[in-house]
Each structure stands twice: as structure tokens, then as C-alpha cells.
Amino acid sequence: MKKQIEQIKSVAEKEIKKAQNSQAIENLRIKYLGRKGKLTQVIKKISQIPKGKGQRREMGILLNEAKKKIQLAIAKQNQIIKRKKKNKNTWIDTTAPGQLPPIGHFHPITLAFREIWPLFERLGFTLVSYPEIEWEWFAFEALNMPTGHPARDDFETFFLDVKPHSKLGEMVLTPHTSSGQIREMRRINPPVRMINIAKCYRLNWDNTHTPMFHQFEGLVIDKNINLTHLKGIFEYFTKNFYGPERKIRLRPFHFQFTEPSFEVDIDCPICHGRGCRVCKSGWHELGGAGMIHPQVLKNGGIDPKKYSGFAFGWGVERTYMMKSGLKLNDIRILYENDLRFVEQF
Numbered sequence: 001m002k003k004q005i006e007q008i009k010s011v012a013e014k015e016i017k018k019a020q021n022s023q024a025i026e027n028l029r030i031k032y033l034g035r036k037g038k039l040t041q042v043i044k045k046i047s048q049i050p051k052g053k054g055q056r057r058e059m060g061i062l063l064n065e066a067k068k069k070i071q072l073a074i075a076k077q078n079q080i081i082k083r084k085k086k087n088k089n090t091w092i093d094t095t096a097p098g099q100l101p102p103i104g105h106f107h108p109i110t111l112a113f114r115e116i117w118p119l120f121e122r123l124g125f126t127l128v129s130y131p132e133i134e135w136e137w138f139a140f141e142a143l144n145m146p147t148g149h150p151a152r153d154d155f156e157t158f159f160l161d162v163k164p165h166s167k168l169g170e171m172v173l174t175p176h177t178s179s180g181q182i183r184e185m186r187r188i189n190p191p192v193r194m195i196n197i198a199k200c201y202r203l204n205w206d207n208t209h210t211p212m213f214h215q216f217e218g219l220v221i222d223k224n225i226n227l228t229h230l231k232g233i234f235e236y237f238t239k240n241f242y243g244p245e246r247k248i249r250l251r252p253f254h255f256q257f258t259e260p261s262f263e264v265d266i267d268c269p270i271c272h273g274r275g276c277r278v279c280k281s282g283w284h285e286l287g288g289a290g291m292i293h294p295q296v297l298k299n300g301g302i303d304p305k306k307y308s309g310f311a312f313g314w315g316v317e318r319t320y321m322m323k324s325g326l327k328l329n330d331i332r333i334l335y336e337n338d339l340r341f342v343e344q345f
């Protein structure tokens, strides 16, 4: 009997190993372990072995082991077949393009910077950068904004809690890039062609204002510079930045440091200047500009009898948003680091 069990087991194992599909395995299971299976029949005979002498017990153990081995062989073979099937189905297309991992990109304001600057670089402008923390004199005084001017109120401008300078006044977070005008005039002799793109700070926090924002400031000083040059630069910038079909207009305005002064408007991309629900007037305001006031040139150490110039200062956020046609209900979203917003650029 011992031999018989051994033989059934080894034949069963061999046959199971050769089985190529789950049906074949199932048939073998029935053949050996089924109700009338070969091993089952031997198991049934165990009762015929006389009790005592431990023979019945020995056979019992052997049969159990054989049964377990056969069951194990079945399980293994089933797994092998399953794996083979799976491998057959996963065909790899080696010519398919790979999957790119997600890649980050620059913040919309950095993108704006990178688009604005090259346009002026082409015209021979120099990119400069001036202090974000500035003396009052550069930010106001030298720009014809004396003490008492409303912009110098601490409702408008951030003042630093440091000892004031005897001549330059208190320290402020620069409220506009125009302070760079004076610094540039003092740095080099004309001709001056400066572009200054920087952070500015004002005490405002609502849908259309953030306390920190960006401006780009242009400054051109040379002999015989006049209004037509200013207009020419704006035409060039708008046509290249916004597209050849867009128009600009200069609207008389007042700034202390330019005379005459203007606000620059661009026609609404939706109604082209006719007036619609979005723009109301047909135009969108881009920023300020004007011919440099002679006193400002003097403050910068330049002789207004010899030289003239113009300056402009526009908000980067506004300029860029107007390009993408994006109308933000709340521009503060620009600085909230919400990836759902930033990833749209």
C-alpha cells in the first residue's frame, strides 16, 4: 500500500505539471482527489487495515501527505498558467511615446516678465533693478511729491520703523518703480534707455489690489526726445505684445513727475473700442506715462535745457491679464499658490 500511495502521488504530480490549462488541471484533480479518484479510493481502503500495530495510523499519515502534495501541485500549476496568460496579454509597444512625469513651470508673473523684457531689449533698453526698500527722497521728493502729498500718507505707503535720514527722509517699501528713474539718471549720463521690472508695495487689499504687485518702468532720455517717441514705443509694444490689430490711446492725466502726463489705454479685445459689458467704455487702462518734468531731470543731475525724455510705468499683473483675456474677479488669486489656477498658464 505504501508503494501504491507513493506511485499515485508521483504520477499525479508529473501529470499536473504537464497540464496546460485550468480545465486539464481540474480533470486531474477529479482523477486523483475526486469522489472516485485514485487516491480517494486508497483512502477508503484504510478501514480495512486491522487496528493496532500502528499500521493504520502510518498509512493515514502517508495518505494525508500525498493528498496535500497533490493539492499543492494543483495550486502551483494554476498559478503558472495564470501568469502565462497575463504575460501573453501585456504586449509592449516599444515605439509608443513614454509617459512624461508632471513638469512644473514658471508663475504667470514670471512668464509676463519674460515676455515683456525681450521686447524692450530689442530696442536697446537696459534692464536694471533698484532697491525695493527705498528712501522717501527717491520715491517721492525727487519726483515732485513733497511732504503732505496724499500718496505719502501711511494709509497708502508702507513706512519702515528705522531712523530717518537727515536729507533722504524715512525708509519705505517702494510704492512704484518710478523711484528707479532718479537712481538711473544719477547712475549714467544720457542717452538713457532703462527698463525696470520690480515689485512695488501699497497698503491695499481687495479684489483688484494686492499689497505687493509688479510694475515695469521705462525711461528714455536723450537730446530732442518728444511725445512722438513715447507714442511710437507704445505702438511697438502693444502691437508686439497684444497683436497687430490692437489700438492704444493716450488720455490726458496728471502725475507730479511728468508734464504733460497721460494714462495709456488699450482697446477692448471684445468690442474693439465700441463699448461692451466687460469694458464699459471700450478701453482698458494700462498705466501712466508722460514727458519727464524738468525739475525731475534736475533732481537726477541732468540738464533739462540739453536733454528731454519720457517715462512710463505699467502694472505687470494688469498688462498680462489683459493679454490672456483673463478677467479675474479677484486678482489676489495670483499670489495664493493655488495650483489649480497656476497650472492653467
Ligand code: PHE
Pocket: 175, 176, 177, 178, 217, 255, 258, 287, 288, 289, 290, 311, 312, 313, 314
Ligand atoms: N508711477 C506711476 C504710478 O505708479 C506711473 C507712471 C510712471 C506715470 C512713469 C508716469 C510716468 O501710477
